[in-house]
Amino acid sequence: MTAEQLLELPDDGLRHELVEGVLRTMAPAGARHGSVAARLLLRVGVFVEQQRLGRLYAAETGFRLRRDPDTVRAPDVAFVRADRVADAEVPGFLPLAPDLVAEVVGPTDRAAEVTGEALAWLDAGARLVWVVDPENRTVTVYRPEGAGVRRGQDALDGEDVLPGFTLPLPELWR
Numbered sequence: 001m002t003a004e005q006l007l008e009l010p011d012d013g014l015r016h017e018l019v020e021g022v023l024r025t026m027a028p029a030g031a032r033h034g035s036v037a038a039r040l041l042l043r044v045g046v047f048v049e050q051q052r053l054g055r056l057y058a059a060e061t062g063f064r065l066r067r068d069p070d071t072v073r074a075p076d077v078a079f080v081r082a083d084r085v086a087d088a089e090v091p092g093f094l095p096l097a098p099d100l101v102a103e104v105v106g107p108t109d110r111a112a113e114v115t116g117e118a119l120a121w122l123d124a125g126a127r128l129v130w131v132v133d134p135e136n137r138t139v140t141v142y143r144p145e146g147a148g149v150r151r152g153q154d155a156l157d158g159e160d161v162l163p164g165f166t167l168p169l170p171e172l173w174r
Helices: 003-007 031-051 081-086 111-124
Strands: 013-019 021-024 054-058 064-065 071-073 077-081 100-104 128-133 136-142 146-152 154-156 166-169
Touching: 003 013, 013 100, 013 154, 021 077, 031 054, 031 071, 031 077, 031 100, 031 128, 031 166, 064 111, 077 081, 111 128
Parallel strands: 100 128
Antiparallel strands: 013 021, 013 071, 054 077, 064 071, 077 100, 128 136, 136 146, 154 166
């Protein structure tokens, strides 16, 4: 399947991604997943708007990461820097990797798949990937140079992607 064929699928109420030309279908997110993703989107969104750093995208926004075979992914939260937004604003799927990607782990997600997806985002050009695990109340932070886990009273840090952004983890789990 191509990205163009994916874009033309009828709306069936499910979420679809394309991975190396293969359609993947996911059920709608559960309550905890949706609540944590919304809280993260809101907190990052307010910061991005106040600082005029770029554009934030919610789940269901497709990013075309590869051609032949096509890969289109839709993270729970994505951020694109202001200097790259013009390249992103096209009809259809955005033809780039976001600077920041946040994925919220669902109860049926397998650890190996989530890790693989985070690494694929980095390979496509993302600079920072947060894998948020509400069940274990952890966030694994992936950067091109390595990964680390935040937990307990730790805070998320926007590092050089969202300079000045911090979010104490307990605020994600409320």
